[in-house]
Structure formats: C-alpha cells, structure tokens
Amino acid sequence: MISGQDWPLRSADEIVKFFEKHSGVNFVQYWDSKNHGNHKQNNLDKRNQIYFPIKFIGPKPWQKIIKRGWVELTGGYNRTWKIFERKQLGVDFYFGSQWWALTGETVEWIINYLGQHEDYYIFYKNTVCPDESFFQTLVMRSPYADKKTDYLTYLHFSEGANSPDILRASDFPQAKESGCLVMRKVDMDVDDFFVSR
Template identity: 30%
Template sequence: MKLAFIILSHKNPAQLCRLLNRLQHPLIDCYVHLDAKSDINEWQAAMNLPQVYFIEKRVNVTWAGYGTIQAALNGIEFIENSGNQYGFIHLISAQDYPLTTMNVFHDFFNARAGQQFLDLLPARTLQQMMPKITSYHFEDLRLPGKYRITAWIKKLLPKRKHPLNMEVHGGSLWWSLTQECAAWCFHFIKDHPELERFYKYTWGGDEFIFQTVIMNGPFKSTVQNNYQRYIDWSEGHAHPKTFTMSDLPGILQSGKLLARKFDMSKTPELLDRIDAAADKG
C-alpha cells in the first residue's frame, strides 16, 4: 500500500525540507501546496527532493478563510489527476512532524485499510462553535471596517442554515482518509456549489466541511474518531501551542503518529530529540 501526504505550507522552507526528508519512504509520496503569497523561488530545495510534487493550483490562504479548504481540495484533485493510487491520503501542515519512523507509520495504516481517521468534536463542544457557521463571516475579504460591518449583519440577518439539510459535524482540519473517501469528498463538494457558497462565509469552515460531508455520506461507518495527531490547545488561544523543549515528554508519551505545531527556527533540537526517540523505537 502506498501513502500520500498533502502538505499545506506558507513559510520556513528549511523546515519543510526537514519534514519532507523525514517522510522519505519508497511507498510515500508528498504533495505540497504552497500559499500563493509565497515566492516559489525560495522553495527550490524542496522541489528537488525525490517523490515530492508541488501542486500547480495555488490559492491565497487566509487564516479562518475558505482558502485552506480550497488548498486541500486542490491537493486531492492533483492526486486524482496524477493517476497514482494510494491507500491513504494524509492532510498535514508544514509545521507538523511525525513521531514515528515511516516504516512504523506505513505499517499502522497498512493494517487499517478502508478506515477514515477524523477528529470529531463532542456534541456540547460543537454546539459552542456553531456561531462560526450560523453567522456570516468575511475572513477572505479585505474591507475597511469589516468586523464592524459583520457585527451589523449578524444583528440584521437570521441565522444561516446549512445547505442540503446536512447534520453539522466539526473537528480539526487535519485528517487521514482513504483515497476513495477523499476523492468522494472532492467530487461531492464540486457537484454541490452551494457548499462552497456557504463555507466561504463561515469562520474556520475547514473545521466543519470535511467532517460534515463525510458523516452525512457513504463513508460514515468507516470513521475512527482518532486522527492520530498530538496538538496542545491548553493555552486557550485560537492557535494551538507551538511546542518547546518542555513539551518533549508529553509529545513522546502521546502515543500519536504526528504532532503539531513546531518552529524549527526556534527549537531545532526538539525535532532532533523526536527523531532520536523514534529511531530508537
């Protein structure tokens, strides 16, 4: 079984290279989406690595906007058009890092063919997040007074209803899906443009769209609510914690296959220690 990674990247070319080198394996290909705001000339070292492909359709990714969703969809489409066949496609960012060797990583998924690994929020937590999609948001637009206008619109307009009468589900953007499931998501969203129209005016729609489409579709019964990522939200911010050396014990004891997020420019020794622990087994 071959595996593919879709990697969303926008900064730190050296860190992307380190990640790509760590992911090197005869049965693993990597597909990089580089934010359209980034200068492609700064990423030549990554482009020259074996089994690495840069996704041709690049989009401008705005935090909490629709661009992240489109970048992921562009990655799935690029893989489909390549004709390559994979058992799983893993969506990660360039600030993620594996906590195992690629042999261990490959063996884990090889033994779990046909399953989908998603993050699914419990009902109470999901309910608290619903204003992100029931109210209008304009994260992709650059308008003077945008947030003041948004506040007025929230007061004037009724709550938005999800198209297609779908039950809403949510969780982390990052997932590991079979190629069949990922391709089904791509074509379903493409064939229902009302979904794109709806999610373009949500806040952080990437936290809802894949979970909602999958849990209302034919792959629901194959979903495992364990996306195999270690992410620390303990600081209470909209962004997860960027790991430091003090987080190493928790990372190594997490039992997960991947973790985020890292900043190699600040703590390169942290990745060295993770590699050493993984290689030691």
C-alpha cells in the first residue's frame, strides 16, 4: 500500500527480491489502543466508538469544526458518554500506519471475510481514519495475526505534527539507510531533486 507521494528507495528488482526473501510475512504496524494506552481510552478508540455522519468527515474547515464539536459533545477524545456509544461489531479494534504490505494468503482471507461480513464494511463507513484500523483489525482477526513486522515506509514527523514532513534531498541518505523500501512524502514542486532521479 503506497501513495502518489511515495518514492522508491530500492530498484524494482531489489524490491521483488526482498519480498521473495520474506515470503509469507505481513509487513503491517498495529497495536491494541487500550493496551497501548495502559487500558485507558484514548482518541484512537474514539474513532470507532461513536457514529460519525459522513458529511462531518472531510478536509474542509467547516467539517473539521463540526467534527471537533461532535467529539466534545460526546465526551471528548478520552472518554465517551454511554448514550453516544454506537453498537459495536464485537471485535477488538487495532490501529496503526496505513502503509502496509500483505501476503496473498492474507489478502485472500480478508476478501473472503468481507464477503461474509458486510456489516464490517458498513460499520467503517462512519468512522474516522478507517485506513488506520480497517486492515489492521482484519489482519489481527485472521489466522496470520502472528506473521507481522513493522511497515516498510520511511516517514519523518516533526514534534506535534499530525502529518509527516515533506522530505527533501537532504533526507534521502538517511531514508536509504533505514532499510525501508519507500519514503514519503516527496513533492517535486518543493524539491526538484526527485525529478532528476
């Protein structure tokens, strides 16, 4: 799973050989948010705990304001009043980076599961940042839950930032040495180093 702002750190041949060497391994980050937060609810739990009308979810300023107001009304990020808790799926939710590489076996299991559990897909339509929970939770429900390592994307977050930094030529050597397969984000309008490579 990559985006249009990812940049390869290895040749196509090296990437193929990497996955051949690690056949059967899922590269996906995940954690159980309540365990990660010492059994206390946090803002990751909130993403799936209340119903978010689709019109509230989006990048427009008015959407962000209404969504924040809705979160506060329902108890804030670190708790939820019982009256606002939506009916849950009866599964343990997991969260992590949306950048992953899954085996064919795992993907096939996920497709079959979704074919038999339409309620799972429908549930996530009214959550926030579903790409950071949807697949992580499915992998942990699958028979391949223990076949996991971290993700393969090099990122850098400035302190307190919600989105990763735009990387430049000066970041390339460190990204290359990280062992990751791709780096993000890059923007050719910000640094033309990537145009000439």
